[in-house]
Amino acid sequence: MKERIISVDLFRGLTIALMILVNTPGTWSNVYAPLLHASWHGYTPTDLVFPFFLFIVGTSIVFAYNNKTPNSGTYKKILVRSLKLIGLGLFLGSFTIYFPFFKNFADIRFPGVLQRIGVVFFFASLLFINFNWKTLLGICIAILLGYWIWMGFIPLNGEAPTFERAPNNWANYIDVKVFGSHSYKADYDPEGLLSTLPAIASSLLGIFTGLILISQKRKKEILLAGMGISFVVLGHLWDWIFPINKALWTSSFVLVTAGWANIVLAIVYYLTDVKGLKFGSIFKYVGANAITIYFLSSFITKLFIYIKVGNGISLHEWLFKSIYVQDFFVPELSSLLYGLTVVSFYLLLAYVLYKRKIFIKV
Template sequence: MRNRILSVDIFRGATILLMVLVNTPGTWSNVYAPLLHADWHGYTPTDLVFPFFLFIVGTSIAFSYKNRTVDAKAYRKIAIRAFKLVALGLFLGAFLIHYPFFKNFSDIRFPGVLQRIGVVFFFTAILFINLNWKKLIWVTGILLIGYWLLMTFVPVEGVASTLDRAPNNLANWIDVKVFGSHNYKADYDPEGLLSTIPAMASALLGVFTGLILTSDQEKKATILMGLGGSFLILGHLWDIVFPINKALWTSSFVLVTAGWANLILALIYYLTDVKKLEFGSIFRYAGANAIVIYFLSSFISKVMGQIKIGETSLHGWLFQNIFVHDFLALKTSSLLYGLSVVLFYSLLGYILYQRKIFIKV
C-alpha cells in the first residue's frame, strides 16, 4: 500500500501546486492562456486542476474507507470532516483583515472550492461505505445521464433550457434563485448547486481507480491507461451534444477530466510502483498536506491583497518591485511571481513532511 499511496500523494501534490500556480499570478491582466480557464465551453490545462483534486478525493476514500465500517461513529467522522471543509471555505470567502473582519452578509459567497470538496466528500464517502462497486457504477451513470437530461430537457420558466451563459440555463437559474447575491458572479457560480451532482461523479470515478490500485489485479497501470483512454473518447463524443464545460461541470467534462487523471496517475504508478523510480518527492511532500497548503495559499493571498501600500496592495507592490523588469514580458513576470509562490509552498510542504506534521482537516 505504501507505494500506491505514494503515487496518489505525488498526483495530489502536483495538482495542489498547480492549483496554487493558477490562483496566484502576478497580475490577472497578463496571464498565459494555458493558465486561464476556458471562457465557457471547452477546456484548458487549468480546467483540469479542480476535477483532478475531486478525482483524488475519491481515490483517497477508496484507501481510507476500504473496510467499509458502517456505524454511527463512521458517519459522524465523515460529517465532521465535511463540515470543517465547508466552514473553512466560508471563512475564506468572508474574511477581512480590517474591522469588522468579515464582509457584509449580502456580499459573502456561499459556494466555493472547499465547500464543494466538503459536500462531494460527504456524499461520496457515504455512498462508498454503503454500496459495492457494481452499485456505485449505476449511481455514477445515473448522476451523469440524469444531469445531462436535466440540463438539456427541463425548461426554465417555460423557456427551453440552454447551455450558454444565459438566464434560461437551468444550473445558473437555480443558483440565482437559491443563492441570490451570494454567487461568484451575478448570473452563475462555477461551484453552484446543481453542478455539484456531476462533481460527485468525478469523485466516484476516482473511487474506482482507488479500488483498482488496492486490488490484486495485475498490470494496474495498463488498466488505468485503458480506462483513461476510454473516458477521453466517451467524453469527447458526448461533447457533441453536451459540451465540455467546467463552469457547468457537464458530464462530458467529468469523463474527459477523469480520463486525463487516469492517464497521468497510471504513468506515475508505473514509474514509482512498477519501475521503482525515485522521483516527484517535492509533489509528495505537498500532497501529504494538500488541504492545508491550499487553505494557507488562499488565505495569505487574500491578506496580501487587502494590505495597502500607497495606491496598491502588498501583492501588487511585491510584483511591481521584484518581478517586473523592462527585459521581461509582463506575462513572464506574472508567471515568475506565481512560480515563486509555488516554490514557497513546496518548501513549506517539505518542512511539514520532514517534521512528520500531517494536518488532517
C-alpha cells in the first residue's frame, strides 16, 4: 500500500509509551494497581501492553512482507533483524557500568522482552511469507490447542501438570532446566522458552488484522471490533479451564489480549483513517523509532539505577525523592508522576528524531 495506515503507527507508538510507563515507576513500593502485573492468574491493563506490541508486530509484518518472494534474500533480512533484536536484549540483560561492563556469566538473564520480540518476529515472518491465511489460521489454532494440551494434560515426572507456579508446571520446569540461573526468577521466566510458542500465535493474530487492513473490504473497523469482541469472549470462556496468565502466556491470554488489541485498534482506525481526525501524532513519532526508543529507555533506566550519588543511593532514587516525593502527593501519585516524566522525555526524543528524519531501523 502506498498510503500508510495512521492507526497502526499510533497504536505501535502508544504501546511503546505504555511499556516505558509501566517499567519506570518512581518506586516499585508504591504503584497504582492497574500499573502492576497480575500476581499470577488474571490480568491487569499492564498485562495487555507486551502482547499488544507482539500483536502489532504481526500487523506490521503484513505491510513489510506482503507479496515478498520467499527467497534467500528475504530470509536473510528476517534473520538479521531477528538476531539484532535478540542481541540488543542480551546486551540489556548483561550490561553493567562496572569494568569489564558485563555481569558475571551466571547472573546474565538469557530470556527477555527484546529476545522474545526477535524470536516471534522471525517465526511469524517466515510463516507469513510461506503460507496463505487459511494455513496460518490452522497453525494458530494448532499452537493454542497444542499448548493447552501440553500444559494441562501431559504428566510431568509422574505427576499431573498444573497451571500454578510449581515444579510440575511444564513452562516453569523447562525454564529451570534450560536456563537455570539465567532466568528472571529462580523458578520461572515471564519470557520463557515454552511460553514463546503461544506468543507467536499473538503475532499471527496480528497478521490476520493486517490482512484485513490491506484488503478492499468496507467497514474494516466493524470487522476488527467484531473479531476483537469474539476473541475476548472466547478467551474468558477458556479461562475457566485454562486460566488467563501472562507469565505462562496461556492460550486464553493470547485470545483476550488480541481481542482487546483489535478493539483498541478498531477505535483508533475509525477516528484517524476513516474520520480523518488529527490526534496523537506524538505516538506516531514514537512508532517510527519504536525499538530504538524502547531500547534507549531500558538502557538509560539501567544507568540511572547503577550510577550512585550522595549517600550511595542511585541516581534514579535521588531524582525521585528530591523532586517527586512531596508531602502533598500520595506515594502512588509521586511514583506515577516520575514515570510520566520519563515517558515525556522519550516522546520529546521521538519527536526530535522524526522531525530530523532520523529513523533507526533494527
